Amino acid sequence: MSNHWHAWRVAFMTIAIKEVRRFARIWIQTILPPVITTALYFVIFGKMIGSQLAPIDGYSYMDYIVPGLILMTIITNSYANVVSSFYGSKFGRYVEELLIAPIPHSLILVGYIAGGVARGLSVGVAVTIVAAFFTDLHLHNVAVALSVVLLTSILFSLAGFINAVYANSFDDISLIPTFVLTPLTYLGGIFYSVNMLPEFWQQASHLNPILYMVNAFRYGLLGISDISLTVAFGVILGFIIALYSFALFLLKRGIGVRT
Amino acid sequence: MTTHALEISALHKTYPNGFHAVKGIDLTVEQGDFFALLGPNGAGKSTTIGIIASLINKSSGTVKVFGHDLDREPMAVKRLLGLVPQEFNFNQFEPVGEIVLNQAGYYGVDPELAKPRAEWALRSLGLWEKRRNMARQLSGGMKRRLMIARALVHQPKLLILDEPTAGVDIELRRSMWSFLREVNAEGTTIILTTHYLEEAEQLCRNVAIIDHGRIIEHTSIKALLGQLDKETFILDLKRELGSVPVLKCGYPLQMIDAHTLEVEVRREQGLNPVFEEFSAQGIEVLSMRNKTNRLEELFLDLVASSEKGS
Numbered sequence: 001m002s003n004h005w006h007a008w009r010v011a012f013m014t015i016a017i018k019e020v021r022r023f024a025r026i027w028i029q030t031i032l033p034p035v036i037t038t039a040l041y042f043v044i045f046g047k048m049i050g051s052q053l054a055p056i057d058g059y060s061y062m063d064y065i066v067p068g069l070i071l072m073t074i075i076t077n078s079y080a081n082v083v084s085s086f087y088g089s090k091f092g093r094y095v096e097e098l099l100i101a102p103i104p105h106s107l108i109l110v111g112y113i114a115g116g117v118a119r120g121l122s123v124g125v126a127v128t129i130v131a132a133f134f135t136d137l138h139l140h141n142v143a144v145a146l147s148v149v150l151l152t153s154i155l156f157s158l159a160g161f162i163n164a165v166y167a168n169s170f171d172d173i174s175l176i177p178t179f180v181l182t183p184l185t186y187l188g189g190i191f192y193s194v195n196m197l198p199e200f201w202q203q204a205s206h207l208n209p210i211l212y213m214v215n216a217f218r219y220g221l222l223g224i225s226d227i228s229l230t231v232a233f234g235v236i237l238g239f240i241i242a243l244y245s246f247a248l249f250l251l252k253r254g255i256g257v258r259t
Numbered sequence: 260m261t262t263h264a265l266e267i268s269a270l271h272k273t274y275p276n277g278f279h280a281v282k283g284i285d286l287t288v289e290q291g292d293f294f295a296l297l298g299p300n301g302a303g304k305s306t307t308i309g310i311i312a313s314l315i316n317k318s319s320g321t322v323k324v325f326g327h328d329l330d331r332e333p334m335a336v337k338r339l340l341g342l343v344p345q346e347f348n349f350n351q352f353e354p355v356g357e358i359v360l361n362q363a364g365y366y367g368v369d370p371e372l373a374k375p376r377a378e379w380a381l382r383s384l385g386l387w388e389k390r391r392n393m394a395r396q397l398s399g400g401m402k403r404r405l406m407i408a409r410a411l412v413h414q415p416k417l418l419i420l421d422e423p424t425a426g427v428d429i430e431l432r433r434s435m436w437s438f439l440r441e442v443n444a445e446g447t448t449i450i451l452t453t454h455y456l457e458e459a460e461q462l463c464r465n466v467a468i469i470d471h472g473r474i475i476e477h478t479s480i481k482a483l484l485g486q487l488d489k490e491t492f493i494l495d496l497k498r499e500l501g502s503v504p505v506l507k508c509g510y511p512l513q514m515i516d517a518h519t520l521e522v523e524v525r526r527e528q529g530l531n532p533v534f535e536e537f538s539a540q541g542i543e544v545l546s547m548r549n550k551t552n553r554l555e556e557l558f559l560d561l562v563a564s565s566e567k568g569s
Contacts, residue, residue, distance in 0.1 A: 004334075007367020014364025021357075093348035097409075100312045101365035102337035259274060259315050
C-alpha cells in the first residue's frame with residue numbers, strides 16, 4: 001500500500017506541476033491581463049471616482065474595494081485555469097493519458113484543482129502587489145484572509161472543472177464565466193456594502209455565494225463584514241463539498257470523457 | 260496453468276446511439292506473444308482496445324490482463340498496460356521530453372528513474388534531439404514514434420499498438436518493426452492492429468480477425484497462411500507480347516499490358532509448368548512478384564465470406 005501512496009504522490013505532483021507549467025508558459029495570457037485590468041479598476045474606481053465618495057465603515061472607497069477586487073481575480077483565474085485546461089485536454093484528447101493511467105479519479109480532480117489554486121493565488125499575489133502602489137494594505141486577520149483565499153480558489157476550480165466536463169465547444173467554456181460568474185461577482189459586494197441596498201435587494205444578495213466570500217475576505221483584511229464569519233465559512237465549505245462530490249461523480253462515470 | 264496476457268470473454272459494447280460495435284468477443288493472447296488484431300474499418304478493433312485501456316465503458320463481458328480483472332482491479336490492469344492509440348492524443352503545445360516524463364509520473368515512476376527511461380525510449384525511437392521541441396513541430400512519423408516512446412516509459416508488460424505505422428514511410432516503418440521486435444524479445448507482450456498486412460505477417464506469431472464486432476478467425480499466422488490455396492503472381496516479360504499465350508497446363512493467365520502477365524497458381528500446382536511452357540514458347544521472364552501480400556488475399560477472402568454469412 002505504501003508503494004501505492006508513493007506512486008499516487010508522484011502522479012499528483014506530476015499533474016499539479018504540469019498544470020502550473022501550462023499557465024506559467026503562457027503568462028502573457030494568464031497572469032498579465034488580470035493584473036492590468038485590476039490596476040485599471042484601482043485607478044478609475046479607487047482613485048478617480050472613489051476619491052469623490054464618502055468612506056464606508058470607516059475606510060476610504062479605495063481601501064474598501066481592494067479585498068473584493070483581489071478576490072474577484074482569484075475567482076475568475078481559478079475558474080478559467082481549470083475550465084480551459086481540462087476542456088483543452090478533452091479537445092486534444094490528451095485527457096486519455098490520465099484515464100489510462102493508474103490514478104484514482106479523486107487524484108486527477110485534486111491535481112487540476114491544485115493547478116487552479118496555483119494560478120488563482122499567483123494572480124492574487126500579483127494584484128495585491130499592484131494594490132500596494134495605490135493604497136496602504138491592511139491585514140486584520142491572516143488566518144481568515146488566507147483560508148478564504150484558499151477555499152474560494154478551490155471552490156471555483158471545482159466549478160471550472162464541472163463546466164469543462166459538460167463543455168462541447170470553446171463557446172461552452174466562456175458561457176458560464178460571461179453570463180453567470182461575472183454578474184454574480186459584480187453583484188457580490190465588491191464595490192458596495194449590501195447594507196446600502198434596499199431591503200429586498202439586501203435579502204436577494206444573500207442568495208449570491210460570492211457575497212459571503214467577499215465579506216469574509218474583507219474581514220480578513222479590514223476587519224469589517226456584512227455577513228457573519230461562521231455563516232460565510234459554512235456556505236463556502238458547503239459549496240466545496242457539494243461541487244467536489246459532483247465533480248468526482250462525473251469523473252467516475254466518465255461523463256464527457258468516456259463513451 | 261499459465262496466466263494469459265489478455266483474456267476477453269463475451270465482450271459486448273453497444274454505444275448510446277444503439278450501434279452494437281462489439282458482439283460477444285472471446286479472445287486470449289499468450290504472454291510474450293506478438294499478436295495481430297486485424298479487421299476492416301469499423302470492425303470493432305479500436306472499441307475493443309478502448310475497453311481494455313479503460314477509455315470506453317463496456318456493456319458486458321469480462322477483460323483480464325495477466326489475470327487481473329478490469330472490473331475488480333482496474334489499477335492493477337492499468338499498471339500493466341501501455342497504449343499507442345490510432346489518433347494523436349498528446350498536448351501539441353508541450354515539449355516532447357515533458358510528454359514522456361509526465362506519462363512516467365502518471366504511472367508513479369520517480370523522476371530520477373523516469374529520466375533515464377525517457378532518454379532510452381526517446382533515443383531508441385530517434386527523438387532524443389527533439390526532446391525540447393514542442394510536439395506540434397514534429398513530423399507525422401515522429402509523432403507516432405513519440406506515442407510509442409510515451410507508452411513504453413513505465414515499462415508495461417502488455418503493449419497495445421493501434422495502427423502505429425499509419426502514414427509512416429516504408430524505411431521508418433521497417434526501423435519501427437525492428438524496435439518493436441526488440442521490445443517483444445525482451446518479454447513485452449504486444450498486440451498490434453494494422454492495415455498493412457505485410458506488417459502483421461512480418462511481426463506477429465498469432466492473429467485474430469474481427470469483422471462486424473465478431474472474431475471470425477483466431478489462429479497462428481502460420482496456420483492462417485496454410486489456408487491459402489492459391490496465389491497470384493505478376494510476371495514482367497523481356498519482350499512485348501501481342502496476345503495472351505495459351506498454356507497447356509491450364510493455369511488462368513491474364514495480360515495486364517504487353518510486358519506483364521498475371522498467373523494464378525493453386526498451392527498443389529507449383530510454378531514449374533508455367534516456366535517450362537514459357538521457355539518452349541520463347542517467352543523470357545525478367546522478374547516475378549506476388550500480386551498482393553499473401554495475408555492480404557486470405558484476409559479479403561475471410562472478410563468476404565464473413566459478410567456473405569452475416
